Amino acid sequence: MSQRPTADLAILETRVYRGPNIWSYDRAIHLVVDLGTLEQFPSNTVPGFTDTLLQLLPGLREHSCSRGRRGGFVERLNEGTWLGHVAEHCALALQQVVGHDVRRGKTRSVKGQPGQYHVVYAFIDEQVGLAAGRLAVRLVNHLVEADPEFDWEHELESFILRAERTAFGPSTQAILDEAGSRDIPWIRLNQHSLVQLGQGVHAKRIRATMTSATSAIAVDIASDKDLTTRLLGAAGLPVPKQESVRTGDQAVRVAERIGYPVVLKPLDGNHGRGVCLDLQDAEEVRAAFPVARDQSRRGVVVVESFVTGKDYRCLIIDGRVAAIAERVPASVTGDGTSTVEQLVDTANADPRRGVGHEKVLTRIRVDDAAVALVREQGFEMTDVPAEGTMVKLALTGNMSTGGISIDRTFEAHPENVEIAEEAARMIGLDIAGIDFICPDITEPVRETGGAICEVNAAPGFRMHTHPTIGEPQFIAKPVVDMLFPPGTASRIPIVAVTGTNGKTTTARMISHIFKGMGRKVGMTSTDGVVIDERLVIRSDASGPRSARMVLQNPRVDFAVFEVARGGILREGLGYERNDVAVVLNVQPDHLGLRGIDTVEQLADVKGVLVEAVPRDGHAVLNADDPLVREMRRRCSGEVVWFSMEEPGSEAREMIDAHCRRGGKALVLEPSDRGEMIVVRHGRREMQLAWTHLLPATFAGRARMNVQNTLAAAAAAFAAGAPLHDIRQGLRSFSTNYYLSPGRLxxxxxxxxxxxxxxxxxxxxxxxxxxxxxxxxxxxxxxxxxxxxxxxxxxxxxxxxxxxxxxxxxxxxxxxxxxxxxxxxxxxxxxxxxxxxxxxxxxxxxxxxxxxxxxxxxxxxxxxxxxxxxxxxxxxxxxxxxxxxxxxxxxxxxxxxxxxxxxxxxxxxxxxxxxxxxxxxxxxxx
The missing domain is CATH 3.90.190.20 (Mur ligase, C-terminal domain)
Incomplete structure (x- = not known):
């Protein structure tokens, strides 16, 4: 045994499973690591390893590991566990640091390769998960043998910033959490906030809080503050007087006509940037004009009368008020001993504050505008305000500038609620943020002198879901209700077909049956991707990426996927689950690739489809194949057998027992007239078709297609197709080049x-x-x-x-x-x-x-x-x-x-x- 450990832990291979796979029911990252000399040094033999690790990643104390209780992993560290296992837990803990709730992981040795291990762990964001694995390995190596170039604080901060760049914003995440709670699938369409909810014909898209139902014209109107005000004024809603200008001189003339004080703001700005409030004279207007113009994409500035009062945001979803929040600008309150600068530092030390949308509050940023505002209030940043004195650091109450929010949802006067809802209807937004300025939202704004100062498309949800004061409002619920009303489907049926031979023909048969029923079928196979009988991509499309392409297509209402061994090993399945899984056979083919050396291991790979069957789904299994028969133990749903064996065989006896318990099966019944395909359901037997009358079987001589026909009919039966439609589909399916290119x-x-x-x-x-x-x-x-x-x-x-x-x-x-x-x-x-x-x-x-x-x-x-x-x-x-x-x-x-x-x-x-x-x-x- 070596006397001293060296930092030898290395990643040999990396795979990302984006769906169910051979290691997990869900998404996972798979690292193949080599411990090198560290194979001889479990964690308890490396001096100071455990204590330092727990100091750097205290969240590891919560890991239960195989012990099933809090602190279980710490016990394993103290007893001695191999460092590949430690890297797995570090990768999970790093993701937990950035708020990702991931807990599943496993580490297993690589068969026949001493010192090499499979490290598998869950992830939410792929890039964050991969970065966590790399950093975990570097951390373990550093704790074994200190690396002078490894700065943990810097590395952790860089990792957190990376996670922030790819993370969903709080608004998008709230909608996705609500969709997940309702079993609505989603697919991220880019590296930002564009997401598809649902599958195929049921798909809806969101980008932050804009949806596929949001009117583009309404968004344009809301972006034009001058037009918005004129439309709302024409509807009799309370709005301030305003005009648009392009020069400072015009701004002064309009301000004098409207009457001081006034507000200058960019015509098409957002997040409160460039808004200048309470301007009392021409000099202040001239000074504020370039500030507002710089934030306007078209160089147009709005001059409007200054309405005094508190700042309220009314969130309208699908025509109704969902939440109301009072927005308080960023400020600090003096304690009599601290300077303004120190008070800001203290406020930013609040663990609820972070960078951007990282946390529920944003850090207060002290820029030139903030220093000037503090000076207007009679203070410098180094001055000590008296105890209880509030010092403003921003004029607007936006959360993105460090403001706080107070929930006022159930305090608003009914008339104000009606005004806000009418304003959203006038603009035409399905989700709108109506900004009120008024003395008190509990009193009618028409009486107190308040007004609507702005209508926002894609309003942020953070102030409502995470108010600084008050109860959070679950506003994602009405958004998902609007997109998917209760009882509305969000998933399309998925039939997945695997096996060593016959996958493509069986998938084509199933697709043909459902096309005959009027369904818009999306099919993947080794020939390509077919959408509603049109070949849209020519390539080997039996992998997970092709499956995701079908699920994104808005025409598809039924999916049939050919699933090959290679795609499962490479990326897992391209979806969460399949309603029907068909396993035709398992034969010794492609052995010796990607760690699959035996036919039993190959059966485990193909069994992933069976594990992806939900409780209300079906697995269609070949009773004549012993390896396929064993997969019944991995199915959460109902098994439908098919068999070509004659009555009295082992397979048929098993099917007889299965049907006596109410099960389903498709079998061949020989007779003097030929072979009849019979559907069995419990004690009922229903004749489907003579095999020799089906074109694809070549009068029954193509036994492989007889088997494929049984499997396709069983899958269609399990998916709910009526027998007469199955029969018609099989009778009209032939192996000509146009229906089944390259197959008989x-x-x-x-x-x-x-x-x-x-x-x-x-x-x-x-x-x-x-x-x-x-x-x-x-x-x-x-x-x-x-x-x-x-x-x-x-x-x-x-x-x-x-x-x-x-x-x-x-x-x-x-x-x-x-x-x-x-x-x-x-x-x-x-x-x-x-x-x-x-x-x-x-x-x-x-x-x-x-x-x-x-x-x-x-x-x-x-x-x-x-x-x-x-x-x-x-x-x-x-x-x-x-x-x-x-x-x-x-x-x-x-x-x-x-x-x-x-x-x-x-x-x-x-x-x-x-x-x-x-x-x-x-x-x-």
């Missing part, structure tokens, strides 16, 4: 039967091979010299294991007479020809064992391989093309067909005749 597309090329499919792995090849055997046995030769040949053009992705590539070739050799091996455009880390060589090794090994295959060839380019396969085929032969770029292949096949019909020789340079093939050419990702 059948093309006749000069009498040659060509099947185009996406098969890329050994389990899929077994199912495709079964289909080839069933179809091939029915083919009739066009000549008497030999039986029809079966030619397979195959390939696999370069990121699979060597043994998986060999197995693909071995399986293909069992079903084809000739195997042509090609490669994808994206080699995924392999050398050109390396992947094909491994597949060919598998084919040759099978040939040596007496397989069907008699010849194997290598043609690396996809189109060249297709041309080669067609060249060596005869009428009546079966050619199966396992594609990468299916659009290009289909175009090439049509070219051959068209040229043959025209009596011409195939020319590789001739473009495809069908423009849709070219239009569907995918983008290489």
């Amino acid at each position: 597309n059948e093309v006749d090329v000069n009498g040659v039967n060509v099947i185009v499919d996406y098969c890329h792995n050994a389990p899929g090849m077994k199912m495709l091979g079964d289909f080839v055997d069933r179809v091939g046995d029915s083919l009739e030769s066009s000549h008497d010299l030999a039986r029809p040949s079966r030619i397979g053009i195959i390939a696999t992705a370069g990121d699979r294991r060597d043994e998986d590539m060999r197995e693909l070739g071995h399986v293909a050799a069992q079903h084809f007479d000739v195997v042509i091996v090609r490669e994808d455009v994206a080699l995924r880390g392999r050398q050109r020809g390396e992947t094909a060589g491994l597949v060919i090794e598998g084919v040759r090994a099978a040939m040596a064992d007496g397989s069907r295959c008699k010849q194997v060839e290598q043609v690396l380019d996809e189109i060249d391989a297709v041309r080669h396969g067609l060249t060596r085929s005869n009428a009546g032969d079966l050619v199966v093309v396992c594609v990468d770029k299916h659009a290009a292949v289909m175009g090439e096949l049509e070219t051959w067909s068209n040229q043959a019909q025209a009596g011409a020789t195939a020319n590789p340079e001739t473009p495809a005749a069908d423009p849709d093939y070219a239009a569907r050419t995918p983008v290489v990702s």
Whole structure:
């Protein structure tokens, strides 16, 4: 063991899970860290480590850790815990310092890598969470071995400022908290305050306190103070006299006409900036004019009569007063011993005061205007005011300039409430801040001489949600009520499909069923993003980002997501939960990537979808797959089984018991007339369709599509689709290129039967091979010299294991007479020809064992391989093309067909005749 610890803790890898994932039901940050020599030094062996850590981050004393009680983590520190675990808790504590309520975390060792650990912890803001993890690691290293360049106070302050830059303001956060309490999902659309509430067709947007229902014209009117006053005056509402001017001389003439004292303010300013009050003569007006003009975007200044009284803000939401606050300008009160400057410092030391909107109060800022105002009151900043003397530091009562607020919601006179509501209606704002100046809000302003001095669009909520004096008002509730009235939906149904094989076809079937019901379906798959039957993005869109794109689209009222293993491992799911999760199968594919080395681990990854099913949701599971069967234990909702097994099998016996308890399942019932898909619900049995009458099953020969049909029908049934709509959807869904591109597309090329499919792995090849055997046995030769040949053009992705590539070739050799091996455009880390060589090794090994295959060839380019396969085929032969770029292949096949019909020789340079093939050419990702 090393005698002295060194600062070796390092981050090897960082991942951000933006939805449910293999580590957590919610969002999380995942760090892979290496302790180095610190693996030999738990926390209790590093002198002074625990005491110093708790001094720097006292919030760690509240962490319960695995002990389940306050102080549990401190006990672990004293007993000795590894420093990766310490970094996890530090990352949580740092986020708690900036007000983020995060508590979940875990640290686990990396299998087979001594000294390396998975550190997983929750986050609210992604950038803050990542910064917390980095700072936590630096802090731990510093406590192990002091770094002279590491200044904790400076680092912590920088971290807090970063959190403030990305944090929502108090108004936005109040609305989001209320939405969260009602289970309304939200998505942040930028790095500021633009947020989407709800999903798809139910989505609403907010930016601070402006909503998607806020009138742009109303905002423009409210920004023009002169126009606002004229409109309110025309409605008979109390407003001060005012005019707009552009020069100091004009301001003086208007002030003399209105009568002193007057107020100068920018025409289109905000937050009280540039407002000059109680100007008594022409000299003061001339001096104030440039101050107001500098804050006006258009250089126009408003001169209005000075109304004396207190400053009140009336908040109007959806036409009704929601809260009223009295705003008191920033000031200090003398104690007889402290200077004005010291009194300001004391006030700013209040823990409720912070920078900007960080806390409920803003720090008082002493600028030139504040010093001048103090001087007007007969004091300098170094003077000591008498005890009880109030010294103003700002003229306006805005919270952003250090003012305080007093709640007056239930004290306002009814007539004043009516005036405020009428003012909001006149301007047309759904959320408005009406500023009153009057002696007392409890008395009618028409009698006391008060007036409306301003109408504000996007008013801040902080003075109402966190008043300095009085009870807070829960004003986010009427905002959310306005956007989502009680009983209004905010979520769209989500069906998520995963599995090793069959995901895309099953997702397309489900989408097709609901499109037939009139739903506007958003679907993601390996082909791209489809919105209401329109392919809007061509790429592999089976990840979480594509899912979020669908949920943001305002046309979508039903979502179907193909969810791949890679997206779950990379980012988690792109949403909180799915109403229906479909798991088709789990086969050994893509093992050895991202720490997934066994098929059981792969099943855990795909089981994330099942864990994301709510209590009122459904998990559609394949009863024939033992690994999928085990996922039933991870489902909070109801399980719907599907099975292709015959009655009496283990799977069917389990389904029988499930249905006796009132459960749901879809099964195949064999008979002399064929196989019938039967829906079982409790003791009821309902016939759905004959498998051989469904186009996608090729008269029942495509067993993989029989399974996909069962899964799609079960998912639609679980999602509430009537049986007749499910039946109609399955009867009208076929594997033609336009409904299911690249999945069992059948093309006749000069009498040659060509099947185009996406098969890329050994389990899929077994199912495709079964289909080839069933179809091939029915083919009739066009000549008497030999039986029809079966030619397979195959390939696999370069990121699979060597043994998986060999197995693909071995399986293909069992079903084809000739195997042509090609490669994808994206080699995924392999050398050109390396992947094909491994597949060919598998084919040759099978040939040596007496397989069907008699010849194997290598043609690396996809189109060249297709041309080669067609060249060596005869009428009546079966050619199966396992594609990468299916659009290009289909175009090439049509070219051959068209040229043959025209009596011409195939020319590789001739473009495809069908423009849709070219239009569907995918983008290489």
